[in-house]
Amino acid sequence: MAFILFEGLLFIFWNYFLEKGCYQKTKDAYIAAHVVRIASKVSGYIETLLAQDNWEVKKGELLVKIDSRDYMARVAVADAIRKLAQTEWLRIRQLSVINALSAFNYDLALATNVMTRSILRLESLSLGYTNIYSPIEGKITARSIEEGEYVSEGQYLLSIISGNHYWIIGNFKENQLENIHPGQQAKVRIDAYPKKWFRARVDSVQRGTKGAFSPYPLEDLSLNYVKTTQRIPVKILFDDSQKFDASNIGPWMTATVQVKTKDCKAVYILSVIYSFITLVVFIILFKIIKKNIFKNSHPTTTF
Structure with missing residues (x-):
């Protein structure tokens, strides 16, 4: 019974170790969505405010009425x-x-x-x-105005997150991109739901590093003695066939992404073989150590 349990533990170890080579993983990932920022085109006092935080709104619904x-x-x-x-x-x-x-x-x-x-x-x-309507269907967030407040032309009022359409941006290292291609299967674990893995697939790979399009100056790599590994954003879409509650999911929530880059059918067979070989080696070593201990515990006497 002990050998069977030990063999099972060895199988789990080798399966986990070999399966890691089939995936490219990153924890530098976050949820993205279509977010529309609403601003006023005219100035004036807010006469009626019909939008509150986290409310669901329809396209064309009246949000704000300016005097x-x-x-x-x-x-x-x-x-x-x-x-x-x-x-x-x-x-x-x-x-x-x-x-x-x-x-x-x-x-x-x-x-x-x-x-x-x-x-x-x-x-x-x-x-x-003076009447501001919702341009899309979604959920209101980050409201920064109150009824009776004066707003200026172009002033930010609130944001609307579009429906339940979300995707993942996974920032992979440069040396991880060799085997990542659009269409590959992936798994996503959102930090808000740590016990659940969501099915997904790779949609596209950005042509350029994460900081290439940043408004801030890029790091001058020529002044570094140690080469800095850059990150490449990869867009990953959730599998539409799965159903899950997305009401508490929003932009910039962190996640972990695993992209399946190789066929892992042979992993289970190799895990059985390696675990059996490891078990045999352990048995042989155990017998050798036991034999040496027995000899040392019964020294021969000379007359």
């Missing part, structure tokens, strides 16, 4: 100017039929009519921007 009274007044003024310009344009056009005015006055009236129409259109757009 529109100033913009309604601007539209009224622009419309009055447009009507005046249009009336003047109609009068000038009638006079142009009998050649009672110069070409310059005709062109000036025409340009004024077109300009006032454009101004009215711009003011109408500004009035429409």
Whole structure:
């Protein structure tokens, strides 16, 4: 019974040791998602706030309503100017039929009519921007505004995480990329769910290192005596066939990734063979050590 248990332990050891060569692993990985940052195109006081943290919203749902009274007044003024310009344009056009005015006055009236129409259109757009709608379906996060607060043009208001579509960015070392290709099977373990491995696959490999597109200056490798290993981002998609609760998963949550780069069918056979050989070696060594101990414990006496 002890030999069977010891053989099982040896099999587990060799299987774990040999299977490591079939995978490329990294703990430098995180979850990514489509995140839309919402900002205001006009300034004003927030009249109504219909968005709260972690709320689910639909596409086209009203999120924020900015006080529109100033913009309604601007539209009224622009419309009055447009009507005046249009009336003047109609009068000038009638006079142009009998050649009672110069070409310059005709062109000036025409340009004024077109300009006032454009101004009215711009003011109408500004009035429409006082209502901020959700451009996608998702969950609200990082809200930084309150009802009654004054917001400026271009000011950040909140973010929306798109639906339940997430993927993994695994940063692998340069020397790990030789056998990593799109389409390979992978396993992902999210730190928030440490007991579960999720099925995934490699989607693509970024052409360039992790720091190549950073806004900060890159490290000057020519000044280092020790060469620094760079990291290459690899995009990994979850398997759509598996179902799991993604309600608590969000961007920048850390994860561990294993990419299967080799066929591991022979690993189990080699594990059995190596574990058997190891067991035989242990038995032989045990017998040799036991024999030597027995000899040393019964010394021969001479007369």
